Amino acid sequence: MESIISVNAIHKAYKKRKSKQIFTAVSNVSFSVMKGEIVGLLGPNGAGKTTTIKTICGLLVPDQGTVTINGFDSVRDRKKALRHISAVLEGNRNLYWRLTVFENLVYFAGNRGVPKKEIAKKVEELLTLFQLHDKQDELVNNLSRGMQQKLAVSVAMLADTDVVLLDEPTLGLDVETGYEVRNLLRHIAHEQGKTIIISTHDMPVVQDLCERTIIINEGEVIANERVDQLLRLFATSAYRVEVKASLTDEQQAMLASRFPIHHWEADTLEVNLDQEQDIYKLMAILKQNETPIETINRTGINFEQVFRKLVNEGVTS
Numbered sequence: 001m002e003s004i005i006s007v008n009a010i011h012k013a014y015k016k017r018k019s020k021q022i023f024t025a026v027s028n029v030s031f032s033v034m035k036g037e038i039v040g041l042l043g044p045n046g047a048g049k050t051t052t053i054k055t056i057c058g059l060l061v062p063d064q065g066t067v068t069i070n071g072f073d074s075v076r077d078r079k080k081a082l083r084h085i086s087a088v089l090e091g092n093r094n095l096y097w098r099l100t101v102f103e104n105l106v107y108f109a110g111n112r113g114v115p116k117k118e119i120a121k122k123v124e125e126l127l128t129l130f131q132l133h134d135k136q137d138e139l140v141n142n143l144s145r146g147m148q149q150k151l152a153v154s155v156a157m158l159a160d161t162d163v164v165l166l167d168e169p170t171l172g173l174d175v176e177t178g179y180e181v182r183n184l185l186r187h188i189a190h191e192q193g194k195t196i197i198i199s200t201h202d203m204p205v206v207q208d209l210c211e212r213t214i215i216i217n218e219g220e221v222i223a224n225e226r227v228d229q230l231l232r233l234f235a236t237s238a239y240r241v242e243v244k245a246s247l248t249d250e251q252q253a254m255l256a257s258r259f260p261i262h263h264w265e266a267d268t269l270e271v272n273l274d275q276e277q278d279i280y281k282l283m284a285i286l287k288q289n290e291t292p293i294e295t296i297n298r299t300g301i302n303f304e305q306v307f308r309k310l311v312n313e314g315v316t317s
């Protein structure tokens with residue numbers, strides 16, 4: 001596959017306004033994104049995701065390193081590079097709140113260079129795709145957050161660029177609307193061949209939608225892997241152990257001090273072991289404690305557990 005975005009060892013520091021101290025927001029961040037890929041940019045608050053996204057879309061100039069988009073340097077060839085990108089940053093804040101849905105689409109179509117005679121067709125297409133027809137005459141101000149977010153994404157689609165960058169596209173949406181936005185993004189990537197980079201805290205978005213994830217922690221990339229690969233890697237060491245009698249508080253404390261147990265019930269524990277053979281140690285200890293084991297099963301692991309483990313322990317294997 002061909003790479004469309006290449007982030008090469010970018011570094012960005014900010015000067016804190018009050019203390020004047022220099023704070024490194026991203027350091028030596030490198031990754032590539034292939035044409036048509038959906039990549040999730042993940043990380044705890046303040047990790048450097050927005051800084052990375054803003055650097056890719058040319059809103060920030062890195063102190064060191066480069067970004068190339070379709071082979072064009074985002075600083076030296078800014079205009080040519082940015083022609084390939086649209087971004088939804090800070091969600092609905094970029095919309096005109098006193099205009100209707102329809103008026104926003106028409107305004108931004110002109111603004112993003114859609115030829116005049118194609119505007120009506122383009123707006124119609126997007127109203128249909130995003131199911132915004134029955135809201136088209138509503139003021140943005142009166143829309144729900146979910147509707148505003150859908151409109152913000154549809155505005156980003158007007159320019160028909162190869163790459164769409166989205167900063168927290170499902171922030172604050174209810175489960176149903178979040179699901180709808182996820183399906184739309186999947187449709188856009190698969191049916192229209194767009195490359196999508198999403199920065200998010202929303203783990204189901206990553207597990208369900210992204211093919212690959214780049215995890216940033218304290219300004220550095222700590223993982224760059226396929227999502228299914230990460231889930232497989234961690235699932236091999238996830239177990240659910242059911243015992244015949246309830247564990248005492250003492251037994252629970254003793255086990256917790258030796259194994260990374262992430263879920264307890266009276267007679268069940270779930271653990272993500274660092275090494276597969278640790279399950280035998282766990283079995284031996286339960287036996288010593290005269291706690292007969294009822295069942296041991298491998299469990300599924302969700303992306304949130306993988307993410308926490310990576311951020312807390314900084315390991316991918």
Ligand SMILES: Nc1ncnc2c1ncn2[C@@H]1O[C@H](COP(=O)(O)OP(=O)(O)OP(=O)(O)O)[C@@H](O)[C@H]1O
Pocket residue numbers: 014015016017023024025043044045046047048049050051052
């Ligand atoms: N303009 C700025 N001036 C000073 N510090 C900044 C500025 N922008 C970001 N930072 C700092 O840089 C770090 C990275 O911020 P960034 O917004 O990139 O993180 P993030 O991963 O997007 O976080 P969040 O998930 O909270 O949005 C943070 O510690 C932030 O306080």
